[in-house]
Amino acid sequence: MQTTPAATEHATPADICSAPPRRHPRPDGQDHYTISEVVAFTGLTAHTLRWYERIGLMPHVDRSHTGQRRYRNRDLDWLDFVTKLRLTGMPVADMVRYAELVRAGEDTYAERQALLESTRRDVLNRIAELRDTLAVLDRKISFYATEGTTR
Template structure:
């Protein structure tokens, strides 16, 4: 599929896809006979995972390290797992913080409701 089709399906812009390729987050995408990028389903699955990492707050540099380890092969699985476990712990902490913030918002909303 073309970069435009991959962008549409992934929810990322073509500019972002090119940037991700340039910094090594995605491998050099296969090219068709005309030299245009030719994305496949496996590329979209990887982009979906990268999007989840980014949405949950993983820094780009850490994502690049993870991608580099992935390209190095199965012998890096333990390090990749450790990276994901550490990131999961940070996400859980952030969720707990957000839950506390939500309680404060609910409290304030209840005060305003009581004033009506």
């Protein structure tokens, strides 16, 4: 059993770096998903998928001969990444900025790196805040646990 090397070999400009350890529903070459399939895979709504495209957050989605969207594996990878960024609280405008850098090509590597490093710092800060909050919650919960049972 081995991972399919296609993902990195045919890497598109859309998201060239670092193959995520994701299992694709279908292998590269047969990867043509309708919008409702992508809804099922990602948990996003069709509305949101179309909106992401309109605001420039999707690198470009193929179309069938009749104009319907046909998502590829690389689109799923991109959506996974976008979903992770969204969880960090990053504003959509910043994600669009990153998408623009990706579209602009290799010359933007440095700027992309800087953007992700700034995001990384945000994530570390948020984790620290959440740890703090966790401590407060634990203190209050244990208060309620003892007071609630001994009263």
